[in-house]
Amino acid sequence: MSLxxxxxxxxxxxxxxxxxxxxxxxxxxxxxxxxPNGAGKTTAMRAVFxxxxxxxxxxxxxxxxxxxxxxxxFGYMPxxxxxxxxxxxxxxxxxxxxxxxxxxxxxxRATRMWLERVGVAERSESxxxxxxxxxxxxxxxxxxxxxxxxxxxxxxxxSGLDPAGIxxxxxxxxxxxxxxxxxxxxxxxxxxxxxxxxxxxxxxxGRLVANGRVDDLAxxxxxRLVVRVAGDRDGAWAxxxxxxxxxxxxxxxxxxxxxxxxxxxxxxxxAMQAGQVEQFGxxxxxxxxxxxxAVG
Amino acid sequence: MRYAVIGVALALAVGVRLWRRRRxxxxxxxxxxxxxxxxxxxxxAEREIRERFRSRMFKVGTGIVLLVVxxxxxxxxxxKGQHSHQQIGVVGTLPAQARATILxxxxxxxxxxxxxxxxxxxxxxxxxxxxxxHLVVVDGRRLIVxxxxxxxxxxxxxxxxxxxxxxxxLQNALEAAGLPPDRAAALTHPPPLPxxxxxxxxxxxxxxxxxxxxxxxxxxxxxxxxxxxxxxxxEEKSSRVVEVLLSTMKPAQLLAGKVIGIxxxxxxxxxxxxxLALILAKAVGSDLLHGSAPLEVMSLAVxxxxxxxxxxxxxxxxxxxADRQEHLQTLAFPLQxxxxxxxxxxxxxxxxxNPSTLIHVLAYLPPTAPFxxxxxxxxxxxxxxxxVLSAALTLVSTVLVARxxxxxxxxxxxxTGARVRVRDVLSRAAA
Numbered sequence: 001m002s003l004x005x006x007x008x009x010x011x012x013x014x015x016x017x018x019x020x021x022x023x024x025x026x027x028x029x030x031x032x033x034x035x036p037n038g039a040g041k042t043t044a045m046r047a048v049f050x051x052x053x054x055x056x057x058x059x060x061x062x063x064x065x066x067x068x069x070x071x072x073x074f075g076y077m078p079x080x081x082x083x084x085x086x087x088x089x090x091x092x093x094x095x096x097x098x099x100x101x102x103x104x105x106x107x108x109r110a111t112r113m114w115l116e117r118v119g120v121a122e123r124s125e126s127x128x129x130x131x132x133x134x135x136x137x138x139x140x141x142x143x144x145x146x147x148x149x150x151x152x153x154x155x156x157x158x159s160g161l162d163p164a165g166i167x168x169x170x171x172x173x174x175x176x177x178x179x180x181x182x183x184x185x186x187x188x189x190x191x192x193x194x195x196x197x198x199x200x201x202x203x204x205x206g207r208l209v210a211n212g213r214v215d216d217l218a219x220x221x222x223x224r225l226v227v228r229v230a231g232d233r234d235g236a237w238a239x240x241x242x243x244x245x246x247x248x249x250x251x252x253x254x255x256x257x258x259x260x261x262x263x264x265x266x267x268x269x270x271a272m273q274a275g276q277v278e279q280f281g282x283x284x285x286x287x288x289x290x291x292x293x294a295v296g
Numbered sequence: 297m298r299y300a301v302i303g304v305a306l307a308l309a310v311g312v313r314l315w316r317r318r319r320x321x322x323x324x325x326x327x328x329x330x331x332x333x334x335x336x337x338x339x340x341a342e343r344e345i346r347e348r349f350r351s352r353m354f355k356v357g358t359g360i361v362l363l364v365v366x367x368x369x370x371x372x373x374x375x376k377g378q379h380s381h382q383q384i385g386v387v388g389t390l391p392a393q394a395r396a397t398i399l400x401x402x403x404x405x406x407x408x409x410x411x412x413x414x415x416x417x418x419x420x421x422x423x424x425x426x427x428x429x430h431l432v433v434v435d436g437r438r439l440i441v442x443x444x445x446x447x448x449x450x451x452x453x454x455x456x457x458x459x460x461x462x463x464x465x466l467q468n469a470l471e472a473a474g475l476p477p478d479r480a481a482a483l484t485h486p487p488p489l490p491x492x493x494x495x496x497x498x499x500x501x502x503x504x505x506x507x508x509x510x511x512x513x514x515x516x517x518x519x520x521x522x523x524x525x526x527x528x529x530x531e532e533k534s535s536r537v538v539e540v541l542l543s544t545m546k547p548a549q550l551l552a553g554k555v556i557g558i559x560x561x562x563x564x565x566x567x568x569x570x571x572l573a574l575i576l577a578k579a580v581g582s583d584l585l586h587g588s589a590p591l592e593v594m595s596l597a598v599x600x601x602x603x604x605x606x607x608x609x610x611x612x613x614x615x616x617x618a619d620r621q622e623h624l625q626t627l628a629f630p631l632q633x634x635x636x637x638x639x640x641x642x643x644x645x646x647x648x649x650n651p652s653t654l655i656h657v658l659a660y661l662p663p664t665a666p667f668x669x670x671x672x673x674x675x676x677x678x679x680x681x682x683x684v685l686s687a688a689l690t691l692v693s694t695v696l697v698a699r700x701x702x703x704x705x706x707x708x709x710x711x712t713g714a715r716v717r718v719r720d721v722l723s724r725a726a727a
Contacts, residue, residue, distance in 0.1 A: 049543040051710055068546065076543040080712070082536035087347065098339050099544045143540065 001062060002026040003151055003182055008047055008057035010206075017043040019206035021057070025184045027151075030177045032193035032200040032214075033186040036295055040206040041186045042079050045153050048184075049076055061151065072100050075149030077157055079186075081140050085129035089120065092128060093142050100147035107146070114142040118168065134165055141169060145176075152176060154185040158192060170196050194287035202294045210294040218284040221293075223258045227271050228279035237274030241267065253279065336545040340553025341560065344528065348561045357520060358565055361513075365573050368509050373580045382407055382453065384460075385414040385423055388435035393481035394464055398433070400485040401459040405452050431457055436464065504646050506589040507674030510596040511646075511667055513569070515639040518603045518666065519632060521562040522611035523624075528554055529615030529709070530624060538709055547706040555608045566600055595673040595683070602687060603666035606694045607635070609701035616708040617716045627715075638664030642671035651677050662690040662697075 004024040010017045017040045025031045035041050046052040048059050049071055059066045066074075083092055090111055097107035115121045118138040123131055128139065137160060144152065152173070158166045166189075173183050173196060187193050193200060194214055202210040210217060224247075229237055235254035238246050243262030248255040256267065264282070271277050348354050384398065395411065402409035412429060414420035417440075420432040424442045430453060432440040439461055445454050463484050470480035532538040532550075541550055570593070576582070614627045638658060645655045651672060658668035659678070669686050672678040708716040 046539075046710075051539060051542055068544075072544050074543070076540060078536065078539040078543075080536040080539065082538065082540045084347075084531070084537055085535055086351075086531075095339070095343055096540065096544075099336055099541065 001028075003048070003066075003184070004058075004060045004063075005044065005047070006058050006060065008044060008059070009055045010043060010047070010052055011055060016206050018047070018054075018057070021203060021206060021208055023201040023208055023211050025151075025182045027182045028177055028180050029199060030173050030183040030185070030197045032197035033184055033203075034188075034190070034193065034200055034291055035186075035203040039203045039295075041203065042155055043206075044203070045076075045155050045184070045186065046078075048153055049074070073147075073150045075144035075147070075152045075154075077140055077144040077152075077154040079155035081137060083128045083136060083139060083143070086127055088124075089126055089128055089131070089139055090115065090124040093139065093146050096143045097146040100149075102147055110146045110148065111142070114146050115139075117172070118142045134161055137161060138165065138168075141172070145172070150181060152181060152183045152185070154183070156186055156188070158187055158189055166192065190286075190288045190291055200287070202291060204295040210290060214287060215284075217290045218287065219282075221285070222260065223264055224283040224285065225256045225258065225264060225267060226253055226279060226281050226283050227256065227267065227277065228253045229271050229274045230276040230278050232275060237271060238267075241270055255283065335549075337549045337553040337556065340541075340545075340550055341557035344554055344557025345560055348524070348558065354561070354565075358568075361516060361520075361565075361569060362572065364516075365509075365513070365569055366576060369573060369576050369582050370580060373582050380407060381410070382430040382456070383410045383412050383428065385420040385429040385432040386411050387414045387417050387420050387432060390433060390436050391477060393477045394433075394436045394467060396481060397463045397467055397484050398460055401463055402456060405456050405459065407452055407456055431460065433460070433464070436468070439464075502589045503592040503674045503676070506592045507596075507646055507670060508643060509573075510592060510674075511639060511643050511670060514596060514600055514603065514666055514670065515635065517562070517566055517569075517600060518607055518635055521558065521604050522607050522631065522635075523628065524558050524562070525554065525608050525611040526615035526618075526624060526628060527621070528558060529612050529705070530618045530621055533616065533618070533709055533712070534620050536712065542710070547709060548702050551612055551702055551705050555612065559604060559608065562604055563601070566597075570597065592670070592674050596670050598687065599666035599670050602690045602694075606662050606666075606690055606697060607631075609694070609698045613701035613704040613708075616705040617718065617721070619712055619715055623715050634663035635667075638667035642667035645671050646674055648675060651675055660686050660689055662693040665690050 002024045004022075006022050008018045008021040019040075021040065021044055033041050033045070043052055047054055047057075048066065050066075050068075061070050064070070087095075093111040093115065094104075094107045097110055098104065102110065112121070112124075115124045118141055120131070120135050120138050120142070123135060128136060131139065137157075141154075141157065144154065154173075157169050157173075161169065170192070173185065177183050177198075197214055199213045200211070200217065201208060212220075227238070229235075229252070233252045235246060235249040235252065238244065238254045238256060241262075243259045244267060245257045245259075246254060247257050258264065258267065268277070268280060271280065382402075390411070398411070399409055412423075414423065414429075414432065417432075417434060420429070420434070421440065423429045424432055424440060427442075430441075434440065439457065441457055445457060467477075467480050467484045470483055471477055475483070532541065538550070574593070610631055611628075614631050615624075618624055618627050641655065641658060641664070645651050645668075655668050655671060658664040659672050659682075661668075665686050669678070669683060673683065704718065704721050707721045
């Protein structure tokens with residue numbers, strides 16, 4: 001029950017956009033898709049919808065290749081938003097619902113519901129071009145969701161939104177995942193991704209450089225400690241310890257990165273020798289740190 | 297006849313009002329049937345039809361073309377009407393013989409005349425200035441016209457003045473020579489000599505007049521429909537909505553829906569235009585329908601459909617190469633050259649008994665065939681099998697052009713940011 005990208009390759013002349021990219025998005029999960037600009041996120045997402053012809057690789061959903069029938073049950077929000085400027089909002093959303101295979105009656109009902117849900121119901125008879133960019137974005141989200149898709153692919157759904165809009169989209173994505181849908185979305189707002197996503201896939205120059213549950217990635221690699229010793233505001237006790245790097249000292253709380261051969265117990269012993277230990281704990285890496293390490 | 301014109305104009309106005317009122321009611325008309333029959337392609341076509349009928353460009357464009365058609369039919373008839381009946385003012389007495397001479401002169405020129413008595417020369421001059429009378433005869437001795445007659449003018453009203461002047465002058469001279477007035481009158485309009493002909497009268501002229509209007513309409517409509525297609529494609533590309541659409545269907549389905557939808561609107565518009573033209577022509581007694589003209593009308597209708605089928609793909613591919621509406625001008629121009637060339641060459645070839653080899657060649661080339669073949673039909677210079685052959689050639693090349701256009705469209709429509717070059721799209725790397 002997952003969407004699997006397997007060995008995707010695509011180059012444009014000399015430029016390699018996708019380089020044997022493989023990862024999967026299980027149903028019921030929100031997966032963040034991260035990478036610097038030009039890393040190949042948009043190309044990979046377009047590949048899911050057959051909008052890019054691949055040099056190699058396959059995209060499968062529930063272990064079967066993704067074809068037109070499957071895509072019609074997916075929801076897509078492309079990076080460059082697209083709506084007919086001169087078309088009435090309600091008709092626009094209904095039209096896309098029908099293109100996804102809904103009957104006229106179902107499309108009408110679902111459109112009313114989703115326009116209400118994303119907060120543009122009172123503008124439903126306006127033309128798209130008369131709406132603010134933020135509201136157009138809400139309409140765009142409604143078009144991606146209106147047909148009750150099994151799987152959602154959203155390319156930077158939060159960009160350009162105010163905090164209330166971001167919260168609204170975040171709530172919708174979490175709700176979709178809770179209802180058993182798979183969600184793949186790209187973003188540059190790493191704090192947001194960390195908050196929203198169970199797992200992430202990080203790519204750089206078309207290759208997968210990190211992939212897994214956010215918790216696992218945050219605690220993987222070298223251990224990180226926060227230690228506070230009474231009376232030592234500068235953390236002098238920690239300097240000179242072998243196998244330990246002091247990353248930051250803040251009001252007596254020393255943040256340490258341990259190399260692979262150093263145990264946290266030896267650091268605790270050193271701290272206890274220096275004075276009374278007021279705080280001793282393991283620290284998770286922030287997703288932004290994971291990201292920076294991964295894309296070097 | 298004028299009442300007929302007014303009647304048609306009124307009917308038209310009422311029709312447009314009713315249509316508009318129906319349209320403004322919510323859910324006034326639904327084209328759901330098309331959507332259900334044709335799957336996504338049908339849905340695309342349905343949307344095209346609905347949005348097109350609503351667009352300001354469509355309404356204004358249709359209005360202008362309708363006006364041109366009405367004017368082209370009504371104005372010649374009204375002008376002919378003006379000439380075919382005239383009033384002549386008579387000051388003082390006019391002998392019965394002179395009266396008969398004037399009426400006979402009118403009849404020989406195909407102009408019906410009414411003689412109206414005038415109270416005085418001054419009153420007659422007033423009527424002349426106001427255009428109520430065309431000519432004034434004073435005491436059977438002298439003629440007055442409003443504006444001096446130029447020597448090179450050979451129009452029927454001018455000829456009438458000259459004829460009346462000569463005939464009455466002749467009659468006066470004969471009477472002065474001592475002939476009794478009725479003898480003089482008989483001599484001024486003797487029975488004409490019988491004329492026998494070696495060939496029947498030419499009737500092709502009417503088809504050629506129809507062809508002139510038809511070719512103009514063909515040119516205007518083909519260009520207009522091509523532009524619709526092109527703008528429709530660019531609208532989707534420049535607003536990036538095409539990416540969302542293509543996540544639910546194949547490019548060929550989207551393109552086909554667009555072509556069918558716009559084609560339906562085009563056909564509806566053209567049918568209304570032609571129907572209006574035919575009804576109006578019949579009502580006002582225009583020459584457009586006499587002789588071999590109906591054949592020409594049919595030929596033009598066939599070529600309008602074939603021409604649209606051929607050019608819609610070309611314009612669709614052109615639209616896919618643009619990125620913004622501004623690119624349209626530069627892209628539309630080269631596509632318009634064959635249409636313009638075919639139009640101008642064909643319209644100048646009309647009326648020639650022996651059309652040039654160029655026209656015969658152009659009649660078999662799909663880009664110019666709609667115009668050149670229609671011109672040949674009007675000139676009576678083709679046989680039915682030549683017509684069918686040309687139509688078949690156009691159909692076959694339409695299939696090829698459609699396939700090429702679909703390829704260009706598929707490869708270019710998602711490339712944004714700059715104008716796409718045909719070479720880039722058709723190269724191997726773009727596949």
